[in-house]
Amino acid sequence: MDAKDTFSSLPWWVKWIAVPVIALVVFGGLISAIVGFIVGLLFKVLVFAALVGGVVYLVRRFTSASSSSRGGW
Structure with missing residues (x-):
């Protein structure tokens, strides 16, 4: 009797x-830990991308503002 026969009789x-x-119940803690890790990692990636985009925008x-003011000299 294999597992398929066992479950089919239930x-x-x-x-x-x-x-x-x-x-x-058995794996709930593991599942929530994995999901929490993935969500936290995605959040950190989004924050990183936003900060890098902000720095690039400011630079x-x-x-461009300093190069246009130097051109007037």
């Missing part, structure tokens, strides 16, 4: 309710 609620609930703005 009622539907065991396969579709009890087993997933047990898996969430271009000030270098």
Whole structure:
């Protein structure tokens, strides 16, 4: 008797309710830790991209302003 035969003889609620609930209880902390890590990493990547974009914008703005004022001399 293999696992497929074992699960096929069980009622539907065991396969579709009890087993997933047990898996969430056992692995819930791991799943939430992984999801939290991924969300935190994506947030940090977005903050990094925003900061780099802001620095590039400021550098271009000030270098274009200083080069146009030097051209008047």
